[in-house]
Amino acid sequence: MKNMIEKFKGLTVSKKIQIIAAMIFTIALLVTIPVYAWFTNQKKAAEMFKVEYPNALYINAAHREDQVNLALDGINVNEYQLNADGTIKTVNDTPVKITEERYVFSVSGSNTNQFILQMAHTNNNLFTYKIYAATEQTTEPESGTYVEYKATGEHTENTMVFTGDTVSKDDVLYYVKGDEVSGGYLNMGSGASVANSGTSDTHYYKTYGDNTNVESHAVPSYWQATINADQGANKQFCKYFILEVTWNNTVQATQTAKETDLVYFSVTRKS
Amino acid sequence: MNDNKSKFPIGELAQSASSSSPKVDELAEKKKNQKKSLIKMGVMGVLTLILLIFSSLSWFTQNRETSVGDMQIKTATLPFDIATKGANVRNQSVINSKRSEYVEGSSGPYSNPSGTSGTYYTDDSLLLRYTPEVDDPNTTDVDESITPDISPGSSGELSLYVIPKTDSSMKVKVSLNVVAFAEIDKYDVSTVTNAETNEEETVYTNNGTQIVEITSLADFTTAANAVNNSTAASEAAKYIAAADYLKGHILFFGGLGETTTNSGSSGSETVWEYYYTTPYTSRIINQKIASGNEGKAVQVPIYWMWTNTLGQIALQTNTNNLRSGIPVVEESVINLTDDTDTDKELLLAYLNTNKSSVFTVTETITQDMIYNADALANFETLSKQYNAADYEIGTRIAYFMIEVTVESDS
Numbered sequence: 001m002k003n004m005i006e007k008f009k010g011l012t013v014s015k016k017i018q019i020i021a022a023m024i025f026t027i028a029l030l031v032t033i034p035v036y037a038w039f040t041n042q043k044k045a046a047e048m049f050k051v052e053y054p055n056a057l058y059i060n061a062a063h064r065e066d067q068v069n070l071a072l073d074g075i076n077v078n079e080y081q082l083n084a085d086g087t088i089k090t091v092n093d094t095p096v097k098i099t100e101e102r103y104v105f106s107v108s109g110s111n112t113n114q115f116i117l118q119m120a121h122t123n124n125n126l127f128t129y130k131i132y133a134a135t136e137q138t139t140e141p142e143s144g145t146y147v148e149y150k151a152t153g154e155h156t157e158n159t160m161v162f163t164g165d166t167v168s169k170d171d172v173l174y175y176v177k178g179d180e181v182s183g184g185y186l187n188m189g190s191g192a193s194v195a196n197s198g199t200s201d202t203h204y205y206k207t208y209g210d211n212t213n214v215e216s217h218a219v220p221s222y223w224q225a226t227i228n229a230d231q232g233a234n235k236q237f238c239k240y241f242i243l244e245v246t247w248n249n250t251v252q253a254t255q256t257a258k259e260t261d262l263v264y265f266s267v268t269r270k271s
Numbered sequence: 272m273n274d275n276k277s278k279f280p281i282g283e284l285a286q287s288a289s290s291s292s293p294k295v296d297e298l299a300e301k302k303k304n305q306k307k308s309l310i311k312m313g314v315m316g317v318l319t320l321i322l323l324i325f326s327s328l329s330w331f332t333q334n335r336e337t338s339v340g341d342m343q344i345k346t347a348t349l350p351f352d353i354a355t356k357g358a359n360v361r362n363q364s365v366i367n368s369k370r371s372e373y374v375e376g377s378s379g380p381y382s383n384p385s386g387t388s389g390t391y392y393t394d395d396s397l398l399l400r401y402t403p404e405v406d407d408p409n410t411t412d413v414d415e416s417i418t419p420d421i422s423p424g425s426s427g428e429l430s431l432y433v434i435p436k437t438d439s440s441m442k443v444k445v446s447l448n449v450v451a452f453a454e455i456d457k458y459d460v461s462t463v464t465n466a467e468t469n470e471e472e473t474v475y476t477n478n479g480t481q482i483v484e485i486t487s488l489a490d491f492t493t494a495a496n497a498v499n500n501s502t503a504a505s506e507a508a509k510y511i512a513a514a515d516y517l518k519g520h521i522l523f524f525g526g527l528g529e530t531t532t533n534s535g536s537s538g539s540e541t542v543w544e545y546y547y548t549t550p551y552t553s554r555i556i557n558q559k560i561a562s563g564n565e566g567k568a569v570q571v572p573i574y575w576m577w578t579n580t581l582g583q584i585a586l587q588t589n590t591n592n593l594r595s596g597i598p599v600v601e602e603s604v605i606n607l608t609d610d611t612d613t614d615k616e617l618l619l620a621y622l623n624t625n626k627s628s629v630f631t632v633t634e635t636i637t638q639d640m641i642y643n644a645d646a647l648a649n650f651e652t653l654s655k656q657y658n659a660a661d662y663e664i665g666t667r668i669a670y671f672m673i674e675v676t677v678e679s680d681s
Contacts, residue, residue, distance in 0.1 A: 017314055020318070021318060024318050024321065024322065025321070028321065028322055041348055041349060041678065041679070042349070042676050042677060042678040043349065043352070043353045043395045043396070043397070043676075043677045043678075044372075044373075044395070044396050044397070044674065044675065044676050044677070045353055045355060045373075045396070045397040045398070045399050045431060045674075045675045045677070046366065046370060046373050046397075046398065046399060046672050046673065046674045046675065047360075047361055047366075047398070047399035047401070047429060047672065047673050048361055048362040048363075048365055048366035048369075048670055048671075048672045049361060049362070049420075049421045049670065049671050049672070049673070050361075050362055050365075050420045050421060050669065050670055051420060051421050051422070051517075051664065051665060051668045051669055051670060051671060052420035052421060052422040052665065053665055053666065054422075054661075054662055054665035054666060
C-alpha cells in the first residue's frame, strides 16, 4: 500500500489526473450497473379490459327537439271533425266526432344496434295506443297519413348533429305514417282493456308487491318492441315514431268524469 | 501541494541573486499557483459533472416507465415467482399486439397455503387470467355466454399469486398502473381526379380501426396522423384527459367488505353492505408473505372497481338518501383530527388529491365540497362532473390495461 502511494506520488501531474479519472469512471460504472440490475429485478403481469361505449339514447319530440314539445294533453273526446271549410263534418246529418290523435316522437342515439322501446300506460280512459314508424320530410306529402310539426329549434336535451340537418325554427316538418311497429303487451291479453292484476303476475308483483287493493285501471300496461337502430357509419341513428291514440265513442260516452292517463316511453340498448 | 516548500527549502535563502526583485518574483509565483489551483478545480469540476451525469442517469432509470425490452433478462435473484390462475386470458390478441412481452407462461400444479391444489401459470412477464363468472341459471340475468365489456359499475379481482422460493417470510412491493388505449378509425388517402371539374381531390377511405396507446399529447397526435385520422389528432387533448379520468375512476382495494342478510316475503337474500376494505389509493401494495410457504401459491388480493356513482364513494352518512347503489367502502363520518385513517377518509383524501382526474372540473371543486358531499348542492356538482368524466372515458377509451409490477420489498 505504502509502495503504491509512493509510486503515485512519483507520477507526473497529468498521469495523476489520468489515474484519478480512470478510477472515478470505474466507480461510476460500478454504481450504474447495479442500478440497471435493480431495474430488471422485478416481475410484471398485465390484464387487458375492453371498455363499453356509452350507449347514448334519447327520447325527444319530433326532430329530436326537447320533450316538452311532445304534448299529449288536450285530448277532447267530445270534439267533432271539421271539413276543410271549417264546418262540422256530418255523415247522414250526424256530426262525426274525432276518434284519434297522433303524436310524433323520436328515438336517437349512438353506438346502438338494437334497442327496446317500451311504452307503459294506465288505462283510465280506455284509449288504444299504437306505435307506427314514421319518416320525416320537409315537403307536404300528397297522400297518406301524416302529422305536421312546426320546428321550435329547441335542442337543449339532445345536441346530436346529423349531416344535412338544416331545419331551423318555424320550419314545418311532415311525418308520414309507416308500418305499425311490431311489439306486444307484456301484461295485457289481446282485447283486454286493463292490465293483468294479482300478485301472481310478475309485473304486478314488481310494482305493488303483496298489495292487492289496487284499482285495476291504474295498473300500468307494458308494451315493448325490439327495433333495429340502422345506425350510420358514424354509429349514430335517429328514428321517428307516431303514437296513435284512438278511442271508441260509444265506450267513451259512458265516461262522465274526466280522467287522466299516464304514458311513459323508455328505451334501453339491446345490442 | 508542497510545491512552495520544495521551491523554497528551509534554511536556504530566497533567490536573492536573481535579477528580478523578490517582490516581483513572489507575485509571479503566486500567479502560477493560482493558475495551478484553477486547473485543479476545473478538473474536479469536470469529474464531478461526470459523476453527476452517472448518478442522475441511474436516478433516471429508477423512475423510468418500465416498458423497455430488457424485461426478458432472467431475474434469478428474486426470491419468488409470480403466478396467475383462471380459465381464460381477457382480450389476448389485443394485449399481444400492444405488449408482446406478456406471455401465458408455463403451467403447473401448485397448492395454496391451505393445501388446495390447482393449475397456475408462471412467467416473469405474465398475462393475468380470469374465470368467467358462472351465472345463476335460475335468474334471467344478461346473456350468460358473453363476457361483458367494462362500464361504470364493473368490478373484478386480479388473479395474482406469489410463489416464494424459500421458506422464510418476505415482503413484496406491488405497483399498479392503468394504461389506456383508444380505438380510432384508420383512413387510406388517395388522389382522385374529379370528372366534372378536372381537379384533383383527396379522398379518405375508411380502412378499419387502429388501437393506439394514450401516452402523451405529441405521441397520440403522431399516431392519429399516421392513420390519417385528423379528427382524432385534433382531439388528442380530449383523449389524454379521458385516459386521466380512467386512471382516476378505477379504484383498487385489498379486501372484500361486509354482507348482510335481508329477509322478506320472498325469502332471505344476502346483499353487500359495502363492497371493499383497504383502498390502495397510492397504487402501491406492501404485502407480507408469511414464512413456510416455499413453492406455494400465495394470493396477493387485489380488487378493482369502476364505481358507477359518486355517492357510493363520497357519501359519509347518506342521510339525505342521495346514494344509488351500494357503498364502495364502509360509510362513516370522517374525523380529520384523529390519527387513524378510516377507509372512507382514505377515499375522500384520494378524491381531493386527484380532483382533476376524477371530475371534469368544469365548475370549481374544493376540498370542502368533497369532505361535505352529503350536502345536496355539493353532491349535485360533484356527481354531475363525475358522470361527465365517465362519459368521456366511455366515448374515448376502447381498452385499458392494468399493469402489475412485483418487486422485493426489504
